Amino acid sequence: MKKALITGANKSIGFEAARQLLQRGYYVYLGSRDAQKGQQAVEQLHATGYPQVELLQLDVADKASVAAAREALGRKTDVLDVLINNAGISGGMPQPALTTSVSVIKEVYETNVFGVIEVTQAFIDLLQKSPEPRIVNVTSGLGSLTLHTDPSWKYYPVKGAAYAPSKAALNAYTIMLAYELRDTAFKVNAVDPGYTATDFNHHSGPGSVSDAAARLVRAATLGPDGPTSQFFSDDNAPETGISPW
Known part of the structure; x- marks a missing residue:
């Protein structure tokens, strides 16, 4: 049975991605900063017929928490097949470039960029033991x-000095990571779930959580001939599924 870790999986897209991987027969470690909310999510999945899921308390912005989560998972398994770095924050909107506090930008980067790096580096040894990580x-x-x-882009006016640059930095890290792992069995990709109706955006997005999660799962279950170092986005590139960086 393949094993997956999803950060920020106690709700919304992360939770649905966990459910979809469970449907595919994966064992899922549901990462959640809040242990109580995470356990409630696990119990909800158990109640709907998915016993192969358990909580892994994990705050990606806390180095000690990441280390503790790695130690805890190491006592349960010596291999991890999938890591979905899903946890993220917006930092609140609007975020004008001239007035957004550097402290807000740093806070967003702590989760959206540095948290991803911390988690990836902490769990990479378990992933390296998988035949298809x-x-x-x-x-x-x-x-x-x-x-x-591009002024013709439908989201061109949607700018933000913290959130958007944090995701651009995450994209750059994805490229660097994929390059470093290019001669291995790893597939490392960035996935845009699309503008989805969640509490992240006050349910303003037109997309469904189910469709968004399916995009993550598709990249998490790529076959050996699948692509790596790609920026998948059905929303911004409906014809090809590959977004420009």
Whole structure:
């Protein structure tokens, strides 16, 4: 049975991605900063017929928490097949470039960039023991520098000095990571789940959580001939599924 770790999986897209992987027969470690909320999510999945899921308390912005989670998981398994770096924060909107506090920008980066790096580096040894390891970094179309400079892009006016640059930085890290692992069985990709109706955006998005999660799961379950070092976005590139960086 393949094993997956999803950060920020106690609700919304992360929770649905866990459910979809469970449907595919994976064992899921449900990462949650809040242990109580995470356990409630696990119990909800158990109640709907999915026993192969358990909580892993994990605050990606806390180095000690990441280390403790790695130690805890190491006592349960010596291999991890999938890591979905899903946890993220927006930092609140609007975020004008001239007035957004550096402290807000740092806070967003702590979760959206440095948290991903901390988690990836902490769990990479378990992933390296998998015959087909997959890393999915959950990004946003707002992380595309190319699209942000295109006035015809539908989201061109949606700018933010903290969130969008954090996702651009995450995209860059994804490229660097994929390059470093290029001669291995790893598939490392960034996935934009699309503008989805969740509490992250006050349910303003038109997309469904189910469709968004399916995009993550698709990248997490790529076959050996699947692509790596790609920026998947059905929302911004409906014809090809590949977004410009």
